[in-house]
Each structure stands twice: as C-alpha cells, then as structure tokens.
Amino acid sequence: MGFLTGSTLACLADSCFEAMMKEGRVRREIREKEISSCSIFGAMNRDGERFTGEGITRAIANMHVRGNGLGGGFAAYGIYPQYQDYYALHMMFTGGNRQVKREAKDKFEAFLCANFDLVYDEEIPHDDEVRVMDPPLIWRYFVAPNKKGDEARLSDDDYVVGKSMWVNTQIENACVFSSGKNMGIFKGVGFPEEISEYFMLDRLYRGHIWTAHGRFPTNSQAWWGGAHPFGLLDWTVVHNGEISSYGTNRRYLEMYGYKCTLFTDTEVITYAVDLLMRRQKLPIELVSKVLSPPVWKSIDRMDGKSRKLLTALRMVYAPLLLNGPFTIIVANQREMIGLTDRIRLRPLTAATRGEMLYLSSEEASIRLISPDLDQVWTPNGGEPVVGELSERGCQ
Amino acid sequence: MRSYLFPEFQVFRDESKCNQCRGCERQCAFGTHIYDPATDRMQTDETKCSGCQRCAIFCPRNALVVRPTPPYYRPNEAWTREKIDDLKKQAETGGVLLSGCGSDKPFRIYWDNIVLNASQVTNPSIDPLREPMELRTFLGRKPDLLEIDDCGEICTELGPNITVEAPMLFSAMSYGAISYQAFNSLAMAAREFGTLFNTGEGGLPREMREEFGRYATVQVASGRFGIDAEYLNCARAIEIKVGQGAKPGIGGHLPAEKVSSKVAATRMIPEGTDAISPAPHHDIYSIEDLSMLIYALKEATNYELPVSVKVAAVHNVAAIASGIVRAGADIVAIDGMRGGTGAAPKAIRDNVGIPIELALSAVDRRLREEGVRNRCTIIAGGGIRCSSDVIKAIALGADAVYIGTAALIAMGCTLCQKCYTGKCNWGICTQDPRLAGRLDTRIASQRLVNLLTAWSFEIKEMLGGMGINAIESLRGNRDHLRGVGLYEWELDVLALKGAGE
Numbered sequence: 001m002g003f004l005t006g007s008t009l010a011c012l013a014d015s016c017f018e019a020m021m022k023e024g025r026v027r028r029e030i031r032e033k034e035i036s037s038c039s040i041f042g043a044m045n046r047d048g049e050r051f052t053g054e055g056i057t058r059a060i061a062n063m064h065v066r067g068n069g070l071g072g073g074f075a076a077y078g079i080y081p082q083y084q085d086y087y088a089l090h091m092m093f094t095g096g097n098r099q100v101k102r103e104a105k106d107k108f109e110a111f112l113c114a115n116f117d118l119v120y121d122e123e124i125p126h127d128d129e130v131r132v133m134d135p136p137l138i139w140r141y142f143v144a145p146n147k148k149g150d151e152a153r154l155s156d157d158d159y160v161v162g163k164s165m166w167v168n169t170q171i172e173n174a175c176v177f178s179s180g181k182n183m184g185i186f187k188g189v190g191f192p193e194e195i196s197e198y199f200m201l202d203r204l205y206r207g208h209i210w211t212a213h214g215r216f217p218t219n220s221q222a223w224w225g226g227a228h229p230f231g232l233l234d235w236t237v238v239h240n241g242e243i244s245s246y247g248t249n250r251r252y253l254e255m256y257g258y259k260c261t262l263f264t265d266t267e268v269i270t271y272a273v274d275l276l277m278r279r280q281k282l283p284i285e286l287v288s289k290v291l292s293p294p295v296w297k298s299i300d301r302m303d304g305k306s307r308k309l310l311t312a313l314r315m316v317y318a319p320l321l322l323n324g325p326f327t328i329i330v331a332n333q334r335e336m337i338g339l340t341d342r343i344r345l346r347p348l349t350a351a352t353r354g355e356m357l358y359l360s361s362e363e364a365s366i367r368l369i370s371p372d373l374d375q376v377w378t379p380n381g382g383e384p385v386v387g388e389l390s391e392r393g394c395q
Numbered sequence: 396m397r398s399y400l401f402p403e404f405q406v407f408r409d410e411s412k413c414n415q416c417r418g419c420e421r422q423c424a425f426g427t428h429i430y431d432p433a434t435d436r437m438q439t440d441e442t443k444c445s446g447c448q449r450c451a452i453f454c455p456r457n458a459l460v461v462r463p464t465p466p467y468y469r470p471n472e473a474w475t476r477e478k479i480d481d482l483k484k485q486a487e488t489g490g491v492l493l494s495g496c497g498s499d500k501p502f503r504i505y506w507d508n509i510v511l512n513a514s515q516v517t518n519p520s521i522d523p524l525r526e527p528m529e530l531r532t533f534l535g536r537k538p539d540l541l542e543i544d545d546c547g548e549i550c551t552e553l554g555p556n557i558t559v560e561a562p563m564l565f566s567a568m569s570y571g572a573i574s575y576q577a578f579n580s581l582a583m584a585a586r587e588f589g590t591l592f593n594t595g596e597g598g599l600p601r602e603m604r605e606e607f608g609r610y611a612t613v614q615v616a617s618g619r620f621g622i623d624a625e626y627l628n629c630a631r632a633i634e635i636k637v638g639q640g641a642k643p644g645i646g647g648h649l650p651a652e653k654v655s656s657k658v659a660a661t662r663m664i665p666e667g668t669d670a671i672s673p674a675p676h677h678d679i680y681s682i683e684d685l686s687m688l689i690y691a692l693k694e695a696t697n698y699e700l701p702v703s704v705k706v707a708a709v710h711n712v713a714a715i716a717s718g719i720v721r722a723g724a725d726i727v728a729i730d731g732m733r734g735g736t737g738a739a740p741k742a743i744r745d746n747v748g749i750p751i752e753l754a755l756s757a758v759d760r761r762l763r764e765e766g767v768r769n770r771c772t773i774i775a776g777g778g779i780r781c782s783s784d785v786i787k788a789i790a791l792g793a794d795a796v797y798i799g800t801a802a803l804i805a806m807g808c809t810l811c812q813k814c815y816t817g818k819c820n821w822g823i824c825t826q827d828p829r830l831a832g833r834l835d836t837r838i839a840s841q842r843l844v845n846l847l848t849a850w851s852f853e854i855k856e857m858l859g860g861m862g863i864n865a866i867e868s869l870r871g872n873r874d875h876l877r878g879v880g881l882y883e884w885e886l887d888v889l890a891l892k893g894a895g896e
Contacts, residue, residue, distance in 0.1 A: 026760065028887045030896050033874065035517045218517055242518040244861055245868030247790075247875065255766045280540040295527040305547065312549055314867075315533045315556060316541050319769075323868035324518050343526055343864065345519055 034226060034264045038240040039063035039192075039214040042329040042359040043369075044336040048208045048393030049355070050078050053201030059365040060212040061193035066361060071215030071227035072195040073187025075236035076207035077333055080182045086119050086142040087160055087233075090178035090185055092224055093137040101137040104173035111171065115163055116143035124186075130198040132190045136224050140184070157233055157278065164232070165259050175225045180234025183207075183333065187227035195227075208393065209336050211329050213238040226262060230270040234332045237273065239266040240361060241326030241346045252319035265326070272320050273330050284337055284386055290317040292342040292382035329359050334394065336387040344381030351376040357387035399483050402441035405464050406450075412458035413437060419450035419459060424818040424830055447811035449820035481741070492741040495814030495824070497641055497733045497778065497800055500745045504733075505752035505885070506784045510894060512875040514862035521864050523855035529865040530561040530851060532795050534632065534772045535701040536725040554725060555701050557631050560589035561851045562789060562866055565843075566730075566776045566797030567614050567636065567705070569595025571649050571658045571670065572737035572814075574831035576839070577806060577823045582607040583836060584802075584843035591631055593797070596620055596647065596672060598661040604629040612703065615692065617646055618672035620662040624695060632726070633692050634703040635685070637676070640734025640777035643707030643748045647672035648738065653817050653826045686722035693723070701725035701772075708732060708754030708777065709747075713761035716773075720762060726772045728797065729754050734777025735800040737824055738815035751777045752791060756889045759792025759871055768871075782853035791889065792871040805846040806839045 041060045045051060053074060060072070080088055089112075093104040112118060121141040145159045154162065164176040178185035186199040192214040196202060213228035229236040243249065243265040250260045250268055256279075258271040269291075276287045290313055293299075299310045314321070325345030330337045338359040340348050349363040351373045358366045363376060379385050406427065415435055419428040425443040428450060430436075444461065451459040466476040481492055514520040521528070535556035542550040565585060570578040572595060582603060585592040593612040598621015608629030615622055616636040627633060638644065649658075649670035659666035679685050689702050703726035704719045706712065716727045731751020736744065755775045762768040775788045776797025788796050804810070807821040814824040822834035858866065861875050869875060877894040878886045886893055 025884065025887050026890075028890050028892065030892050037517065242862075244514070244518060244863045244875075245872060247872035248868050248870050251763055251871050252768075255763055255768060280542075282541070282543065286543060296529055296531050297527065309543070309547055309549060312541060312553060316537045316553075316769075318533075318537075318865075318867035319870065321865055321868050323865060324514075324862045343521070 031263050033246060034262075035218045035242055037066070037216040037218075037242070038228070038238075039066035039361045039365075040212065040238045040240050040327060040329055040359075041361070041365055042209070042211040042238070042331065042336050042338065042357075044209045044331075044357045044387045045355050046357060046387055046390050046393055047355040048078070048389055050206035050208050051210075052203065052206055053196055053210055055369040056210040056212050057193055057196040057202055059360065059369050060214055061191070062365045062368050063214060063360075063362055064191060064193075066216060067191055067214030068216045069191045069194075070189060070217050070222045071187070071213070072190055072192030073185060073213050073227045073229050073238075074192070074196060074199075074201055075178075075183065075185045075209075075211045075229040075231060075238070075331060076201070076205050077183040077209040077234070077331065078207040079184055079205040080142070083119065083142040084182040086144055087116075087179055087181055088184055089141045089143060089164075089176055090124065091139045091141065092175040092177055093139070093173055094175070094224065095136075095173045098137075100173060104171065105137060105139065107171050108167060108174040111167065112141060112143065115146055116141075117146050118143050125200060125204060126198050127200055130194060132188055132194055132198050133222060135188060135198070161232060161274070162257075165257075168261050169259055177225060178231050180231060180236075180333070183234050183236070185229050185231045185236060187213075187229065188224045189222040189227065208389070209331050211236060211238050211331050211336070226264065228266055230262075230264070230266045232270050232274045233278065235270060235274055235278070236331050237266055237270045237328055239269055239326060239328045241265065241328075241341065242324055243268065243322050243326055244324030245322055248319050249322065269322065269326075269328055269330075272322070276317075276320070284335065284384060286313060288337070288339050288382065288384035289313055290320050291322045292339060293321060294382060295342065327361065334389045338379065338385040340379065340381050342382040348379055348385075349376065350379055350385045355390070357385075359385060396487055398442075398487055400442075400480055400487075401464055401467055402444060403464060403480075404441060404444040404446040404461050406439045406441055406444060407460040407462075408437060408439065409458045409460075410436075412456040414456060416455060419454060422450045422453050422820055424820050424825075424827065425813075425816075445811040445813040445816075445820075446809075447813070447820050448809050493738050493815045494741040494744055495735075495737055495739075495812045496810050497735040498745045499810075499812075502732070502750060504778070505750060505881070505889065506778075506780070506787055508878055508880050509752075509787050509876050509889070509891065510879055511783070511786065511790075511857060511861065512877070513860040518862045520862055521859040523852075523859045526859070527864060528855040528859055530854060532559050532562040532866060533557065534559065534726055534774070534795060536771060537769045539769060555699055557591065557701060559591060559795065561847060561854070562793070562795035563785060563847055563850065564590050564612070564774065564795055564797055565592040565802050566734075566799035567593040567595040567612075567634065568737075568799060568803075569597030569614075570600060570661055571597040571653060571826070573824050574819075574822055574826060574834060575600070575657065576831050576834040576836050577803075579603070580806060580834065580836045580839035580843060581802065582610060583840035584847070585610040587840065588844050588847045590847065593634065596636060597649075597658070598622070598663065599626055599629070600657070600661045614705075615688070616672055617674070617676045618670060620664065620670060620672075623663075627692065627696050627700070630700065632701050632703055633696065634705050634726070634728065635676075635688060635692070635724075636705045637679070637685075638705065638707030638709075638730065639736060640707045640730030640732050640748055640751070641736035642739040642743045643709050643732075644674060645740070645743055646674040650817070655826045658826060682718045682722055685719065689723040703728050703774070705730060707734075707747075708749045708751055710749065712749070712754045713757040716758040717761050717765055717767065720767050720771045724771060726774060727758065728774040728776060729758060730797070731755075731775070731777030735803070736814075751775050751779075751788075753885075753888050755788060755793055756791045760890060763871075782850040783857065785850060786854050786857050786869065787876060789866060789869050790872050790876050794870065801846065802843055805842045806834065
C-alpha cells in the first residue's frame with residue numbers, strides 16, 4: 001500500500017458527488033419473505049453410475065407429512081449426456097392464460113437468440129393425466145453463450161449467471177429455474193411425488209446424483225418458481241429451515257451483483273455457495289465453516305494454525321454466516337454435500353451403502369429404499385457430509 | 396446589573412432532619428449551601444444550584460430535595476421559559492450561550508419508534524442461558540475474499556483488526572475535559588471488559604501508556620494535542636476526529652483554568668493556557684488531504700493499526716462516509732446530533748446535525764450500493780442509551796456503537812449540563828483535585844463494567860429471541876426491525892417496513 005495520489009482521489013470525490021446529486025429517495029422494500037419448512041433427500045452414486053428417479057420419489061414420498069402440497073422438486077445430475085457441453089436452461093413461463101405465457105416465451109426467445117446460440121429446444125415432457133395446480137409452460141433450451149463486446153471478457157459461467165439474473169428480473173412471467181450443464185431441476189406446486197409423476201422422472205431420466213424436496217410454506221401463495229431446488233449454473237440447493245440472518249446475507253450478496261428476486265432463504269444459500277465455491281474457489285470444508293462456523297469458544301481452543309484460519313474466515317465472511325435453523329443439501333456435477341446449522345436445529349441423517357451416499361431428513365426414508373446400510377450416522381451441527389465422485393465416476 | 400433570571404432549581408431542606416453537618420456545603424462546588432454560624436442553620440443560595448443532585452444523594456439524613464422550579468412566566472408555547480431565560484442571559488452578558496451534555500431538545504428519537512422481531516413457531520428462539528450466544532466483533536477493514544492455499548495457509552493479506560467482546564466501545568472523552576480519575580476509570584473498565592476506551596484529543600498520560608495503550612483508541616484531532624510516535628504506537632487504533640455530533644463544524648476550547656500541569660504535560664502545551672482545537676484540521680481542506688493524513692498515520696505505525704475517521708452526522712453524511720472509506724480509513728465513526736460534549740454553544744448543539752439513526756442507515760446503504768461496505772467498520776454513536784438502542788443500531792448497519800453519555804451516567808453524572816464550568820460535583824468533568832478525588836476509580840470502573848455486562852446480557856436475550864446466536868447475523872439485518880409511528884419518508888431512509896407490513 002502506498003499513498004494515493006491527489007488526482008485519483010479528486011476523481012473519486014467527484015464521482016461520489018455525482019452519485020450524491022443524482023440520488024433521489026430510495027424506496028424501502030416491502031416484499032414479504034417466504035417462510036417454509038420441509039423434507040429433503042439426496043442420493044448419489046459416487047462411481048457415477050446413473051439411476052432413475054424412482055427410488056428418490058419413493059423416499060421423499062415417505063416424508064409426505066413434512067410437506068403440505070405447496071411445493072416439491074428434484075435436481076438430477078448427468079441426465080443430458082448428449083448435450084453435456086451446453087447449458088441446459090429450464091424455463092417457466094407463467095401467467096393467467098396460454099396467451100400470456102406465449103408472450104413471455106416469445107420475449108424470452110428474442111432475448112435468447114440475441115445472446116446465445118441455440119442448439120436444441122423442446123417443451124419438457126409431462127404427463128397431463130397428473131393433477132397439478134395451474135402448471136406454467138415449461139420449456140428447455142440447450143444453448144452456448146454468444147458473447148459480444150465488453151461481455152467477451154466474461155467467463156461463460158459469469159455470462160450465463162448475468163443473463164439469467166437479467167431474465168429473472170426484467171422479463172415478466174419468465175423464469176430461468178435451472179441453468180447448469182448436463183443437469184436439470186424439475187419442480188412445481190404439489191407434493192414431490194406428484195411433481196415426479198408429472199415430469200415422469202421415474203422413466204425419462206437417469207442421473208448419478210438426485211436431490212429432492214417437499215415443501216411446507218406457511219403462506220398460501222403457491223408459485224411454481226418458489227419450489228425447491230434452487231439452482232445457479234450446476235449448483236443446486238434444497239433446504240429445510242428458516243434463516244434468521246437472511247437480511248444480512250442478502251445485503252452482502254447484493255454487493256457482489258446477486259439479485260435476490262425470490263425472497264427466499266434458499267435463493268440466498270444458492271448464491272452464497274456460488275460466490276464462495278465457484279467465484280472465490282474456497283474448498284467445501286471451508287465453505288461449511290463459513291456457513292455454519294464453530295463457536296468462538298471452540299475456535300479459541302484450537303491450535304495456532306486452525307485458530308488463525310477459522311478466526312479469519314469468521315471475520316471476513318461474517319455476513320455469510322447462516323444463522324437460525326437449517327439443513328441443506330448442496331449439489332453440483334461432482335459433489336453432494338449435506339450441512340446443518342451450527343447448533344443443529346434441523347435434522348439430517350447420512351448413510352452409505354456401497355458407492356451410494358444418502359442424505360435425508362429422516363432415516364426411515366433411506367431405509368425404505370435401501371434397507372441394508374453400511375453406515376448410518378447423524379452429523380454434528382456445522383459438520384459437512386461430503387460425497388465426491390470417485391476417479392471412476394469422474395471418467 | 397441585577398439579573399432578571401429565576402433560579403432554575405429549588406432546594407427544600409427538611410429542618411427536622413437536618414443536623415447542620417455541613418456535608419451539603421462541602422459537596423456543592425457551586426456554593427449553593429452556606430452554613431450560617433449566627434443561627435446555626437444551613438442557608439441556601441438557589442441561584443447557584445445546577446440541579447446535579449450531589450447534595451441530595453449524599454445527605455446522610457435525606458434532608459434535601461432539589462427539583463426544578465415551576466415555570467413562573469405566563470404559559471406561552473412560542474416563548475417557553477427556556478427561550479425567555481436564554482434571552483435574558485444573553486441580554487445580561489452579551490455572550491454565546493454554552494452548555495454541556497447532548498442536546499435535550501425533543502427531536503424524534505427513532506430508537507423509540509422501532510420495534511424488534513422474535514421467533515415464533517417457524518424458527519426456534521434460542522436461550523442464551525443454554526446455548527452459545529456470541530457478541531465478539533472485529534473492527535477494521537476486511538478483504539473481499541480470503542485466498543487459502545492447499546496447506547490451509549491464508550494468502551490474502553489481512554488488514555489490522557481489533558477484537559472486542561461486545562460491540563460497545565467507550566467514545567472519545569479527553570483527559571482535560573474529564574478528570575484523570577474518570578479517564579482512568581474508562582481505561583480500567585475497557586481493559587477488564589475487553590473493549591476500547593478513546594482518549595479524545597487530550598493525549599494519553601505517559602504512565603498510562605504501557606498499561607492501557609492496548610485498550611485505547613488514540614485520537615488525532617485538529618489541535619494535534621499530545622501526539623508523538625509513542626502515543627500512536629502504544630495504542631490499538633487511531634482515530635482522526637473531524638467532527639463531533641454535539642457541535643458539527645466547530646472546534647473545541649479547553650479553558651486555561653482546566654489546563655493543570657498534568658493536563659498541560661499530557662497535551663504538550665504550556666500550563667494554564669487555553670487549549671483551542673480549530674474548527675477544521677488546517678491540513679485537511681479536502682478528501683485527498685484526509686487520505687494523506689490517514690496514510691501518514693499508517694506509515695507512522697507500520698500499518699499495524701486500523702485508522703478511524705470520526706465525523707458528525709450531517710446532511711450529506713453518506714457521501715462523506717463513502718469518500719472516507721475510499722480515502723483509506725478502516726473505520727468510519729458517525730456521531731449523531733444527540734451526542735454529548737463537555738462544552739458547546741447551545742445554538743449549535745441544539746440545531747446542527749442529524750439524528751444518528753437516519754445517518755447510520757443512509758451510510759450503511761450507500762456503502763453497500765458502492766460495494767465498499769466490507770472495506771470498513773461503521774461505529775455509530777451519539778444517542779445510545781440502552782441495550783435495545785445498541786441492538787437496533789447493529790440491525791441498521793453499525794458494526795459497533797460508541798457510548799459516552801451512558802458511561803458518564805454510570806459513573807455518577809446526572810446530566811446537569813454544567814460540564815463547561817469545571818465544577819462537576821461528581822468529580823467527572825473537572826480538574827479540581829478536591830472534586831476529582833471524589834471519583835474512586837475502582838468503584839467507577841466497576842460500575843462501567845457492570846453496565847457493559849448488563850447490556851451484553853440483554854443483547855443476548857434479544858438476539859436469542861430473534862433466533863440468532865451471533866451478532867454478525869444481525870448486522871444490517873433490517874428484516875428484524877419494524878417502524879411504528881413513522882412517516883413514509885422516514886421508513887424509506889431507515890429502509891424499514893412498518894409494523895404489520
């Protein structure tokens with residue numbers, strides 16, 4: 001560090017002044033945050049063997065009473081091998097009637113063509129026999145970024161994130177709800193087993209990681225986009241809990257360009273994971289210590305190096321501590337991670353059988369689909385359970 | 396000239412209880428109580444009374460009651476008694492009206508129009524008696540990210556940060572303005588509790604440096620009193636004082652009578668001379684000048700101490716704070732208009748500046764919008780009266796708060812507002828050895844530690860109720876606040892929902 005020059009600072013002062021002059025009154029936000037409780041389940045084959053959504057549907061259905069039919073969803077990895085080099089955008093077009101949905105779709109497609117090269121698109125197949133409430137038009141697009149001008153400098157991932165944020169905030173009735181490669185999110189209003197049937201997950205898709213979510217929102221607003229999982233690129237999060245630090249987390253993430261449009265805790269967790277793991281490249285062991293850090297009394301007792309590291313993590317990333325009760329299952333193409341809050345106010349059970357790793361709100365659901373298990377355990381608060389693809393799996 | 400003023404206070408003496416022990420006479424430095432040997436009775440000169448209650452509290456027989464005189468004038472909403480009396484004082488003296496302590500005018504106290512949240516059903520509240528509840532706070536600049544190599548070593552250079560065990564620090568009160576005993580009590584309490592005291596602009600007596608330097612924020616103010624390399628390097632943090640909430644835009648004046656030999660030595664000025672702090676720093680006429688001073692101080696301390704810049708909350712405080720952060724400051728301290736003072740012109744104290752709640756919210760928002768909020772710590776001061784004020788300040792975006800007036804009250808101050816006379820009967824705001832000697836540093840520091848301890852307990856209870864077990868999860872978290880009885884524009888500035896919204 002050295003002295004800043006006077007002229008640099010004069011420029012800064014000028015820009016401050018300009019900002020000051022143009023500012024009117026900023027209106028306060030009065031949107032309501034959604035509160036919900038849930039069941040969650042995750043299954044991973046660490047050797048990368050792919051399996052259908054049949055088992056996970058049975059498992060999450062077994063926790064039927066933890067939801068109330070106002071949201072269910074699944075994330076599946078490895079389901080689009082034929083398009084694995086392209087971003088798979090899952091889109092929802094909502095609205096009161098078909099016309100409105102079509103208009104949103106047209107607007108989105110105009111935007112898409114201007115910013116991406118489209119490889120293939122289709123309506124996501126669904127079973128109309130299954131009764132679900134007010135389904136939106138759901139479409140998928142396999143695309144490659146078409147970066148131009150200043151944006152050419154961005155990485156593909158950052159470009160896709162930026163464009164997704166733009167669509168979600170600027171195009172009315174259009175929502176990007178899945179944007180990774182070789183993976184997809186399927187979700188909607190209903191019990192998770194109904195959503196699974198609707199999208200025919202038990203027969204159309206095979207993946208090496210599946211996560212699932214059954215939702216119990218406390219307000220009656222039923223919106224397909226509000227169901228879990230939440231995803232950004234190939235990160236997905238399913239979440240059970242209510243984060244009391246939401247306001248702090250959101251304001252911090254907004255500084256890094258994340259626009260929290262859905263006003264749910266899960267969205268914030270997704271962005272926090274993206275920021276820490278993808279953009280700042282922290283390993284999962286440390287990310288878990290950011291999200292649910294040990295208490296100071298434990299840190300103060302650690303040896304010098306660990307104490308220094310954990311103190312610095314808590315100090316620097318204090319605004320990303322997730323406070324209040326939560327269990328999350330975070331996944332990407334190569335990993336599935338289970339984590340609870342630091343004082344473990346929500347349940348999580350982990351189990352293994354051969355190459356399979358299971359994470360669940362309740363042990364019974366795991367036993368239902370895999371009665372014999374090698375190991376079953378209840379992880380401590382703030383201690384992550386990390387499942388990684390083996391070398392064989394990576395190939 | 397005969398004074399047309401009424402006495403401000405009445406003294407009632409219960410003659411059946413009074414045994415002429417003359418304790419009140421000794422307690423009152425203003426000369427309110429006089430013993431009359433002819434009648435063997437205590438006499439009272441009520442015109443001298445400041446209403447500090449020292450005599451009443453220390454009367455061994457509880458024979459004294461001191462209370463404000465009722466307003467004698469014809470009631471008049473425009474010409475209140477205070478307006479009439481102030482005017483008379485000026486007609487009699489031709490001078491600027493001085494006062495001590497923070498403004499007592501009925502500006503809206505936003506803390507009292509903000510309510511806190513608590514968990515019900517969807518989220519468990521946390522019991523601080525059974526679960527960890529953490530208030531530890533770091534003061535200083537934080538990097539945007541931590542880079543960590545494969546061996547778990549931190550590659551990112553971390554700026555100096557101070558650890559305090561609760562987000563409460565004593566605000567700047569200089570030796571000279573307050574007595575050595577009061578100054579020492581603050582230092583002792585900071586050490587015992589695990590927080591910092593602030594030297595103000597009066598320097599740090601040499602013999603205190605080794606023992607208390609580690610618990611001191613040392614101030615560099617426009618008078619540059621008492622500053623040398625050792626003063627800077629013995630401290631935990633440095634604060635450049637640009638402004639003070641009680642008197643934004645003007646300097647300070649420690650009258651010669653208060654400049655005792657020890658005060659003079661500490662301030663490095665001749666004994667018995669006025670210590671005048673200019674209104675501006677005469678080497679800071681713009682933001683780049685401030686930056687040069689910040690970096691000069693960092694150079695002088697080998698970049699090992701965070702540098703704070705304290706400003707009064709004024710209209711453009713958000714833009715000013717942003718400039719301060721960009722100029723290199725690690726801490727921005729904002730002092731609201733209700734902040735205390737040893738002496739300020741009454742016209743300034745009661746009319747200049749803005750309330751801390753609005754200033755704090757505006758600064759926090761601006762720094763976030765500009766993406767520089769992490770680069771600094773915000774300390775809010777000037778009007779923090781209780782633990783719920785602290786927790787609301789944290790939720791409005793402060794990392795920590797300064798408490799000044801509250802600390803003085805803990806030591807005995809009764810806000811009589813006569814600090815500028817140097818005759819504080821409580822031994823706090825005086826250099827008279829007889830008066831200052833009344834303050835027992837062990838007792839005063841214990842009272843201060845008790846205050847911080849009590850507030851910490853209360854903060855933990857409120858945090859737990861909100862389902863939060865670490866103070867950092869409340870920082871800037873306006874979701875846990877709601878406004879009651881506020882106008883829309885006020886809710887906008889505070890970025891709060893109204894209750895029920």
